[in-house]
Amino acid sequence: MSASIRQNSGAAAERVAAALRDELLDGAHPVGTRFREESLAQRFDVARHTVRSALRLLVESRLVTHERHRGVCVAPLSRQRIDEVFDYRKVLELGALRLAQAGGADLAEVETAVENLELLAAREEPLAWRELTMAHAAIHERIVAASGNPLLMESYRRCEDELRLLLTFVRPDFDAATMAAVHRTLLQSLREGGETAVDALADDIDRTGRAALLHSLTRTETAARLLGH
Numbered sequence: 001m002s003a004s005i006r007q008n009s010g011a012a013a014e015r016v017a018a019a020l021r022d023e024l025l026d027g028a029h030p031v032g033t034r035f036r037e038e039s040l041a042q043r044f045d046v047a048r049h050t051v052r053s054a055l056r057l058l059v060e061s062r063l064v065t066h067e068r069h070r071g072v073c074v075a076p077l078s079r080q081r082i083d084e085v086f087d088y089r090k091v092l093e094l095g096a097l098r099l100a101q102a103g104g105a106d107l108a109e110v111e112t113a114v115e116n117l118e119l120l121a122a123r124e125e126p127l128a129w130r131e132l133t134m135a136h137a138a139i140h141e142r143i144v145a146a147s148g149n150p151l152l153m154e155s156y157r158r159c160e161d162e163l164r165l166l167l168t169f170v171r172p173d174f175d176a177a178t179m180a181a182v183h184r185t186l187l188q189s190l191r192e193g194g195e196t197a198v199d200a201l202a203d204d205i206d207r208t209g210r211a212a213l214l215h216s217l218t219r220t221e222t223a224a225r226l227l228g229h
Helices: 003-025 036-046 048-060 078-100 108-122 129-147 150-174 178-193 193-226
Strands: 065-067 071-073
Touching: 003 036, 003 048, 036 048, 036 178, 048 065, 048 071, 071 129, 078 129, 078 150, 078 178, 078 193, 108 178, 129 150, 129 178, 150 193, 178 193
Parallel strands: none
Antiparallel strands: 065 071
């Protein structure tokens, strides 16, 4: 295969992966959805090996999972998965915040990200869920960036898409106005600095994020029991 063909194939795989990623982050594919190579190849008018490459990119981002003999699907929410992601976030973000404090970092970019979320909340036209989670992720990304450590930023981006995917499970419990108010309060605590800031960020990760997902999981498990599943 020539270099140009490989390049075109890679670009096509990234295009398919990007389209599916947007759909996943909008909650368009519920738990258990299986991605079949043949139907995706027809939909996107690409070869099956291109679809296979695209799905591999999504697996690497932990947006979908590959099960032996069953293919690629949207994995269910689990306590282990929630704790893995939020423990990772907590270590990363609190460590980054302490570095930012030690370096006297300016939080202007964090405030700008909060303001962007508030603008979304004030918008009258319909808001895509992935727009909201992108604005939310930008706030936490700016907190990590305030550390001035590019390796921490790289680590944060490694979990960013999966975190946004998990937030689709709490969609019934949050809207843009609620998320904007929560993060405006967080910003005020971050500006106070010291342990007040650290405690506020830990509380946001644990009580706002992790707790909301665990509540969603409990609700799903209860509904499944009532249905006899």
